[in-house]
Amino acid sequence: MSLLALQRDFRAWLAEESHEAAARFGDAARPGLDIYLNNYRSQLVACLSETFERVRQWLGEERFLSIAAAHIDLTPPGAWTLDAYAQGFPDSLERLFADAPEVAELGWLDLALAEAFVGPDGPALDAAALGEVDWDDAVLRIAPTLATRAFVTNAAAIWSALSAGEMPPPVKHLAETATILVWRKDLVSCFRTAEPHEADLLALAGDGATFAALCAQLIGRLGEETGVSAAGALLGRWLGEGLVVGTE
Amino acid sequence: MHGSSFGLGLRKPHYADFLEGESSVPVDFVEVISENFMVAGGKPRQILRQVRERHPVALHGVSMSVGSADGVDRDYLRRLRALVDEIEPMIVSDHLCWTRIEGFNSHDLLPLPYTEEALDIVCANIAVAQDLLGRAMLIENPSSYVAFDDAPMTEWEFLDAMSERTGCGLLLDVNNIFVSATNHGFDPHTYLAGIPADRVRQIHLAGHSRGRTMLIDTHDKPVPPAVWALYEAAITRLGPVATMIERDDDIPPLAELLDELAIARRLARGEARQAA
Numbered sequence: 015m016s017l018l019a020l021q022r023d024f025r026a027w028l029a030e031e032s033h034e035a036a037a038r039f040g041d042a043a044r045p046g047l048d049i050y051l052n053n054y055r056s057q058l059v060a061c062l063s064e065t066f067e068r069v070r071q072w073l074g075e076e077r078f079l080s081i082a083a084a085h086i087d088l089t090p091p092g093a094w095t096l097d098a099y100a101q102g103f104p105d106s107l108e109r110l111f112a113d114a115p116e117v118a119e120l121g122w123l124d125l126a127l128a129e130a131f132v133g134p135d136g137p138a139l140d141a142a143a144l145g146e147v148d149w150d151d152a153v154l155r156i157a158p159t160l161a162t163r164a165f166v167t168n169a170a171a172i173w174s175a176l177s178a179g180e181m182p183p184p185v186k187h188l189a190e191t192a193t194i195l196v197w198r199k200d201l202v203s204c205f206r207t208a209e210p211h212e213a214d215l216l217a218l219a220g221d222g223a224t225f226a227a228l229c230a231q232l233i234g235r236l237g238e239e240t241g242v243s244a245a246g247a248l249l250g251r252w253l254g255e256g257l258v259v260g261t262e
Numbered sequence: 263m264h265g266s267s268f269g270l271g272l273r274k275p276h277y278a279d280f281l282e283g284e285s286s287v288p289v290d291f292v293e294v295i296s297e298n299f300m301v302a303g304g305k306p307r308q309i310l311r312q313v314r315e316r317h318p319v320a321l322h323g324v325s326m327s328v329g330s331a332d333g334v335d336r337d338y339l340r341r342l343r344a345l346v347d348e349i350e351p352m353i354v355s356d357h358l359c360w361t362r363i364e365g366f367n368s369h370d371l372l373p374l375p376y377t378e379e380a381l382d383i384v385c386a387n388i389a390v391a392q393d394l395l396g397r398a399m400l401i402e403n404p405s406s407y408v409a410f411d412d413a414p415m416t417e418w419e420f421l422d423a424m425s426e427r428t429g430c431g432l433l434l435d436v437n438n439i440f441v442s443a444t445n446h447g448f449d450p451h452t453y454l455a456g457i458p459a460d461r462v463r464q465i466h467l468a469g470h471s472r473g474r475t476m477l478i479d480t481h482d483k484p485v486p487p488a489v490w491a492l493y494e495a496a497i498t499r500l501g502p503v504a505t506m507i508e509r510d511d512d513i514p515p516l517a518e519l520l521d522e523l524a525i526a527r528r529l530a531r532g533e534a535r536q537a538a
Contacts, residue, residue, distance in 0.1 A: 016331070016379065017329075017331040017374075017375065017377070017379055017380050017383055018331035018332070018363075020375060020410075021330070021331050021360060021363040021372075022363065022364070024363075024368075024372055025363055025364070025366045025368070028368055028370075029366060039408065040411075042411070043408045043409075045407070045474075045475040045476060046406070046407030046408035046409075046445070046476065047407075047408060049407040049473060049475075049476060049478060050368075050370060050372065050407060050408070053370045054368055054369070054370050057369045057370060058369070090366050091366070091367045091368075091369060092365050092366065092367055093367060094297070094325040094327075094335055094338045094361075094362065094367055095297055095300070095325070096297075096369050097301075099369075130304075131304050131305065132301035132302060132303065132304045132305075132306060133302050133303060133304060134302040134303045135302070135303030135304065135307075198304060201304060201305040201308065
């Protein structure tokens with residue numbers, strides 16, 4: 015058997031539990047193959063359990079493990095880093111819990127926080143240089159770890175309660191969709207619900223719009239006086255929270 | 263430079279010990295799992311940079327897959343090279359195994375048949391890796407649970423030939439020798455005798471567990487007496503070699519691992535294991 019054929023058989027055993035492939039290694043190999051299969055699946059379960067801790071708490075251990083096993087059956091890992099294996103799980107949650115959207119939302123939040131934790135470093139904010147900025151032309155540099163998602167439930171509140179070891183609130187469908195922002199400030203991943211219009215403005219800034227263009231957006235929505243003051247307040251908040259890490 | 267040095271694996275429960283104490287942890291080097299730090303940024307990279315300010319670092323990988331029949335992943339190697347350039351490690355190592363084939367990644371160290379074909383593939387892959395990394399690597403003998411009886415070479419013969427052809431060094435995991443020898447019924451001292459002593463640059467020590475049918479390389483227990491005895495035989499044959507203890511599960515307080523490392527130091531000096 016060529017090495018390629020052997021490795022394809024091993025893959026078929028691990029990913030599909032192909033007994034036909036296992037048989038080609040001979041009867042004596044079976045105890046060892048079982049150990050490799052157990053190692054393979056245990057690693058993937060551990061990855062999902064660690065990354066999706068709040069989903070696991072929300073669903074309960076037994077149900078989570080059953081869903082993780084089903085996901086592993088359908089989704090063999092492809093990337094060299096085990097961390098990447100977590101990326102496909104929220105899609106499985108969305109498919110499996112179409113009538114309970116808070117589960118996929120919890121999953122997205124678990125994953126987004128984990129990814130922000132090891133995401134790219136932004137430049138350190140130079141507070142002194144902000145005084146010299148020409149705000150008419152300035153383009154805000156948004157935290158490179160920022161991720162956003164529309165939530166239709168109070169999953170963010172459920173996540174916070176579970177994280178604090180408190181009794182989570184019952185699931186509630188929001189009257190209006192909320193946008194959740196996830197990013198990393200210094201070394202800590204954080205999240206919050208965006209204010210109205212805030213996610214749009216962050217997206218505009220991320221696309222290279224000037225701060226003046228963001229102000230114009232707000233003035234168009236809120237009027238001259240309120241718009242200018244809202245823009246100033248948002249900028250101050252973004253700088254304080256590390257959502258803006260500088261200007262260009 | 264690495265001869266009589268003794269190190270520990272850097273694991274999360276010990277980050278504070280390594281970073282916050284007024285004096286450095288008394289080790290000559292620390293070894294980290296490369297992939298844990300091959301990330302874009304954030305706390306892991308910062309921790310590694312801080313540890314590097316205090317200690318020499320060995321980068322030990324688990325995903326290079328030098329045994330893949332379809333070659334090594336060049337994107338992986340480029341990322342590893344970036345980490346190497348930043349950290350300037352004393353050692354870069356990975357395993358004699360395969361983890362990936364045709365887009366599937368097992369995240370486990372899978373066994374190779376010790377054939378001429380596999381030797382050609384492993385040597386070609388190591389050559390690509392060493393070229394991209396700009397340095398010689400160390401390759402570690404794995405624990406294994408499946409042996410390919412029709413393979414013409416023993417593992418030690420394969421390691422010898424691989425090292426000779428690629429110029430790579432060897433990382434000898436004494437626990438892995440013990441585990442594989444028990445599982446496959448060969449004499450671990452014959453293994454040691456067949457290893458090219460001048461190519462061994464580092465030794466790993468660890469504990470294992472007894473599974474239903476085989477020993478499993480779990481790294482969740484102290485180094486057991488049988489592995490210490492084999493280590494004693496190894497250093498008698500090899501001379502001073504950089505030695506470190508791996509512990510990946512049921513991780514005890516750092517002091518317990520330092521006590522274990524003290525045993526390795528005593529044995530390397532030719533003293534009895536139990537001596538004070």
